Amino acid sequence: MAKIKTIIVDDEAPARDIIRHYLKELEEIEIVAECSDGFSGLKTISSVKPDLVFLDIQMPRLTGIEMLEVMTEKPVIIFSTAYDQFALKAFELNAIDYLLKPFPKRRFLEAVNKAIEKIRSGSETKEPSQLLEKKPEAAIPVNRIVVRKGSAINLIPINQVKYVEAQDDYVMIYHASGKALKQQTMKFYEDNLPAGDFVRIHRSYIVRIQEINRIEPYEKDNHVAVLKTGEKLPVSRSGYKHLKEELNF
């Protein structure tokens, strides 16, 4: 049987040491790489295509959660982190298990066995988007959005986001230097973009208030929001009500 290709991603050397040590006894597992930050982790995962990844959450440049959000082919993930505020989020992203540091060996082996079973049975990893919708609350305050463009990973600071447009299962994020597609729900952005800065003007649009230049009537009962860039976005009746509340007119 082929060995299970495994990568350890953690920014703290002692944390990687103990995982490596525990895994040494398991014949089936082969550690193919170790990474100490989110970017290199993502790069290594897409080039090595491992079966199993141990993933820390709090890391430089890209958190483990952000990594998972933009991974296209997902290996089996075991999160290992010190603090449990992220646990729910991790399971939403369909991690197979979640280890709280410091973890006992017994608990560690339990998680690994679960992972091995899943890899050997070859069952498909569910797409995270289905699970993500359940709980939009982010554990880390959202002030950047991670998107993938081809093989490049981009971080868009929230303060550069102009508006968000719904596109089926995706959202298109229009920002200062272009646009980016991401598999996420409008609900997520409605809940997580700073409420005073953004307003949902339509089922398919969330706009940064400051980007709105004026609001014009359009046909009967309807309005359009004209942005500073000249773009026109439809405003629904309830969206118009939201705007009225936010802007006090």
Added chain:
Amino acid sequence: MKHPVLENRSRLVIWWLAWLFLTLGQALSYYLAYGSFAKVSILDAVVSVLIYSAIALSLWYPFAFINKAESKPLSLVLNLVITGAISVTCWMLLTKLLISQLLPEQSNFDEYWNATFPYRIGSGVFIYGLVTLTYYLFVSLTNLSEKKSREARLEALVRETELKMLRSQINPHFLFNSLNSVSSLTITDPDKAREMVIKLSEFMRYALSKKDEQPVTLRSELENLMLYLEIEKVRFGDRLTTEEQIEEKCLAVKMPVMLLQPLYENAIKHGVYESTESVMIRTRVSIMGDHMEITISNNYDTTPESRKGTGTGLSNVARRLELFYGKEAVMKTSREKGVYTVSLYIPAYCM
């Protein structure tokens, strides 16, 4: 509420002096008005004032009860009037009974009694009013001073609680990651693991033992912070380096306990956590006149996308400075060429 007169010796003396004055007043005025009854006037004054004094003393109890129970002004007044009527009636009946017992042979007593009757009622009501007012004044003054001391106590409590709340709590992230490092080191380097457990214990002991807001010396603050940084160095290896320049005479300066901790935590969080490069945390402390300047700086990853904090750490430090030093302390932060610097200027007290 305690009896305002009976519970206090000096008030009791004043109380009796006041009644003595009333006795003399009544005796003199009745004698002057009805000159023929000198003996009766004196006896009458002594007896009636003694009786009224006893009634007035016991009046405190119904008064305190009425004052507490009745919130509506109308029923309060009604209750006081009824009490007053009963008191004055009792007083007159008792006085008449006692004097007629003491002076049975004095046949002109009835005449005297009838002549002074309206004045008796008048003075009875007047004294009743005076007594009630005195009690009323006493109650409101007591309430006022109680309220003041309660407010002062509450204010002190709020301040103390706030100071405690602002005291940096041990970051669970730090604690559990450190314990994870220990767990790992027990396998790879047991000696180092033991060393780290000891450092962690010392740090925790310091952080947990200083429950009150007693100022500590810069020396013990720095010793503790160095422990903290050494623990973090085990976690982050080469990614964290530190450098200190401390003027010797600063070490005895007193300051609030764990004041600087959040600043180092920030340096780790925004510097080390977010950077793949090595981060240097520099600490400089020097004396400037009667103030001490503490400067903590760290380089950080300048990519603009890095996560921002909520600013809780900094605002907590600022609030603590304000509560502790008033306007005497200043905190400044700056960002320049990828280096974040926070400076504190605090009075160099050596208590």
